[in-house]
Amino acid sequence: MKQLNRRQWLRTAGLTSAVVATSKLGYARDLAVMPQMADNDPMVRLASNENPFAPSEMVKKAMQKALDVSYQYPFSHYKVLIDKLAKQYDVTPDHILLTSGSNEGLRATGITYSIFGGEILTAQPTYSALMDYAQEFGAYINAVPLDKELKFNLDEIEKRINTNTKLVFLCNPNNPTGTLLDAKKVTDFCETVSKRTLVFSDEAYYDYITEKNYPSMLPLVKAGKNVIISRTFSKVYGLAGVRVGYLIARPDIIERIRPKIMGYVNLLGIYGAAAALDDKTLHQYSLEMNEKAKKHIYKVCNDLGLEYVPSHGNFVFIKTGRPIQTFQQEMLTKGVMVGRPFPPLMDWCRVSTGTMDDMLKWEMATRKILG
Numbered sequence: 001m002k003q004l005n006r007r008q009w010l011r012t013a014g015l016t017s018a019v020v021a022t023s024k025l026g027y028a029r030d031l032a033v034m035p036q037m038a039d040n041d042p043m044v045r046l047a048s049n050e051n052p053f054a055p056s057e058m059v060k061k062a063m064q065k066a067l068d069v070s071y072q073y074p075f076s077h078y079k080v081l082i083d084k085l086a087k088q089y090d091v092t093p094d095h096i097l098l099t100s101g102s103n104e105g106l107r108a109t110g111i112t113y114s115i116f117g118g119e120i121l122t123a124q125p126t127y128s129a130l131m132d133y134a135q136e137f138g139a140y141i142n143a144v145p146l147d148k149e150l151k152f153n154l155d156e157i158e159k160r161i162n163t164n165t166k167l168v169f170l171c172n173p174n175n176p177t178g179t180l181l182d183a184k185k186v187t188d189f190c191e192t193v194s195k196r197t198l199v200f201s202d203e204a205y206y207d208y209i210t211e212k213n214y215p216s217m218l219p220l221v222k223a224g225k226n227v228i229i230s231r232t233f234s235k236v237y238g239l240a241g242v243r244v245g246y247l248i249a250r251p252d253i254i255e256r257i258r259p260k261i262m263g264y265v266n267l268l269g270i271y272g273a274a275a276a277l278d279d280k281t282l283h284q285y286s287l288e289m290n291e292k293a294k295k296h297i298y299k300v301c302n303d304l305g306l307e308y309v310p311s312h313g314n315f316v317f318i319k320t321g322r323p324i325q326t327f328q329q330e331m332l333t334k335g336v337m338v339g340r341p342f343p344p345l346m347d348w349c350r351v352s353t354g355t356m357d358d359m360l361k362w363e364m365a366t367r368k369i370l371g
Ligand SMILES: Cc1ncc(COP(=O)(O)O)c(C=O)c1O
Pocket: 048, 049, 100, 101, 102, 103, 104, 127, 171, 174, 175, 202, 204, 205, 231, 232, 233, 234, 240, 244, 245
């Protein structure tokens, strides 16, 4: 692919006037306007919470091997990955639904619990893929502002549950704030609330949590509660490009959601993800490098006197004090892509962690603009 210069690139990606279209809740819903990049583009990618490191040789080999059978439909290969996941989580295979990235699981759940109307309760800002789909299909989104620490306000959410509530959506750690809920509080909340309605716990960033013994909501699923968990291979496993995620829930819940799944997880994704589960190298390295990159971001913010939220994910939410659309543009002209708007916090910016080289480029651009 031909290398574009920066101005051509900005024009091609439609970024000179509008950055990335977002829904009211903030999800980048119109993928058609997502920046298009050549694989050798020098732009520093700190906009999508990707892992900046490629999967290991072992994982790549597994994907290469999958090419040999790529003339086959993937569904007859699902068992390879489902059985591994079931073993890892100590659940039966019918508790697991493979999805094309966890986004598909979020969307399918959104559709399942909104087609007959009703209400979805959540916070704002959070990762809104489920809510955006639910809203399209007729749900009312009851979004509670985050509390002073930019965490989900669980007390207020619980208060707002009513007979119309179809589902409560939690994202923990939360995207874009990186905040983590108190372990006991969130477990008690899910246990109590799941007696009244369904609870969805998006655990995309669970692997990045450094707090010892921090609970997943998995034991509640195993205890047969009304709880759904989503996980992904896009983050710490570095497989965002091959689209593998999954839901874990009671088999009857899985069977309700399954018919709304629109595609298949591709063959490379199945074998890549299955191999990645056995490969602790990238996992460990990604976690270590993520901590280093976050420390670097905190240091630059401290130097510049910028408010930020200590993060439990692979990104940091920073109060730049500038409208995010303007700031995003300014950073782009310096070769750095940063996160999209997360209304209503429009003068904050989410920066994903990258390689140390990426972080130095981010630092230079940030100091030039905000220093
Ligand atoms: C909280 C959260 N959930 C889900 C996703 C979707 O990721 P994927 O579809 O790649 O699994 C993201 C992506 O950034 C996210 O931040």
